[in-house]
Amino acid sequence: MDGKLMTVYRAFRFKVAPVHQKQELFQYFAYLVQLASQQLLERLWTEDWLDKVARSMKKTYKVINEAQVSLQVANQAIYFPSRIRRGISERVGRILRAQHTQKECFYDCLQAVEQIGLESNLNTLVKKVARTIQLVNGQYYRYTLIRQTLGLLRRLNFKYGLDVWTLRYTDVVQPAIKQFVFPYGPDDGQALRYTCTGYIINYQMKLPVVSVPITRRDWQWLAGTIIIPVRLQKKIQEAVDIQPQRPLLKYQRLKGGIVVPVLQFPWKFPENPLIKRNTKIKAQRVLCVDLGVRNLATLVVCEAGYQISPPTFIKLLKSRFRHIERLYNHVAGIQRKLSYYPVHCVGQGRRREERIRVYNKLDRLRQELAHAVSNEIVTTAWRTGCTMILLEDLRSFNPPKGKKNVSRRLNNWLRGRISDLLTYKCKQVGLQLLKVNPWQTSTICPRCGQRGKKIKDPTSHIEKKTGRFFSCTHCGFQADRDYIATLNVYRAAQINRRQQETLYTTKPVPYKGTGTPPDRPGGDPVALKPTLGLAVTGGCLFKMSTMKGTVPSMASSTTRDPLLK
Ligand SMILES: [Zn+2]
Structure with missing residues (x-):
């Protein structure tokens, strides 16, 4: 076996704050973060930023400065701790990075469509366009992405009579953040602290105690415990390190339709050494x-x-x-x-x-x-x-x-x-x-x-x-x-x-x-x-x-x- 240990991440979700009074703190948090993310995304929704984020090799929160995050609610500037702002810029940056491929596909499709036209049957058109793009740029996109883009172009052209050849991607597509996800990845212990000892995760989370936090004092630490269920304990035993990586805060919809906040912790696992590479x-x-x-x-x-x-x-x-x-x-x-x-x-x-x-x-x-x-x-x-x-x-x-x-x-x-x-x-x-x-x-x-x-x-x-x-x-x-x-x-x-x-x-x-x-x-x-x-x-x-x-x-x-x- 070679010396380099291959690892894979596996994440598990845990419900947080089962106490009912504390649920509303999460709601304030989610609401404010969601609003600030959406506004930041709209502000940065330009082709320059899409390129900037995609081209940079840095973490996205380093490309988008956390100082850009700001939010006004009821004529009052909301106070966000700096690590929370960092999380927001990370989230928005990830969206921008993901949108970059779609933007590239949009322009490549436009270029291809200029020769082919939009009239033929969508299935045939998708195939033709995919082939043209591959020939001209050597670029490969998923069929579904091309289909989506061409569908959009056709709608704009036929339904609204727009001259699609002069359109810009950022004018046509409006960004929306549908789901609340907060990454603690860029945090260094100022927004979330946690330790995992003996299958119990003790955590402290910084949350706003009022719906419109305007000062530092409106944010406080909320402590909680997660007990890892027995069925997961066995799995976690195999992890490289019992300490999980920094989590994501999400909302999870349960079967009855109730929505609960969850922390999704990833653990690092060794990749199974049974995998034989490049054998006949x-x-x-x-x-x-x-x-x-x-x-x-x-x-x-x-x-x-x-x-x-x-x-x-x-x-x-x-x-x-x-x-x-x-x-x-x-x-x-x-x-x-x-x-x-x-x-x-x-x-x-x-x-x-x-x-x-x-x-x-x-x-x-x-x-x-x-x-x-x-x-x-x-x-x-x-x-x-x-x-x-x-x-x-x-x-x-x-x-x-x-x-x-x-x-x-x-x-x-x-x-x-x-x-x-x-x-x-x-x-x-x-x-x-x-x-x-x-x-x-x-x-x-x-x-x-x-x-x-x-x-x-x-x-x-x-x-x-x-x-x-x-x-x-x-x-x-x-x-x-x-x-x-x-x-x-x-x-x-x-x-x-x-x-x-x-x-x-x-x-x-x-x-x-x-x-x-x-x-x-x-x-x-x-x-x-x-x-x-x-x-x-x-x-x-x-x-x-x-x-x-x-x-x-x-x-x-x-x-x-x-x-x-
Ligand atoms: Zn035969």
């Missing part, structure tokens, strides 16, 4: 993952060029899906009603509240689902003794146009989220994650490398573009489409681009399985779970089904596989 894929046991629409995920274990386990499918339970579908439709229904009537029409406020409430519920369910699926993928990888997970790279993924049904929208969202979650969960567990180009993974036969066709079910022989089944006319291999894609993910990872290999020419994956996934030697997956920091995935969220019984033709398809003999 062939030498490892890998878990290949395909994230699809019908099957949320399809998993296959491969080793040394062979497929060594039958596929595992992760599906969403029908009842669970119906629940989410209803919520989607509920939000859409409210949205429709909101768009019919003018803004200040009677009942609009109530509807808007309802939309937020339903949307939060929907979002919670989606998040839960994404966590459950990614946890299952990671535990499967661990249980089967894999050291690496192969996943398709979603950057090049463009959601299919046309049908916008709920399952498609949900699963497109889930794919992105699962991909993000896997990135950090793999790090925690010590698995390597490799993303591969998904080009044509569901059209080529993984057993022989020839182009196959999609059919409706194993008995039909007519090609159908939307068919769930794949059939190879060359070698007769038949299987579920997602299963094919998963095997091809393994092949795609092994493509040697220097020898100009493609998915057609790279080696096929023969099956060499025992019928059941191999178990990790000596490892007990149940004992592992709590240290992984993974929620135990209940059976209620989704059902896991291995090949047996669910896709009957696949068992027979493996016997028809010529490479097996």
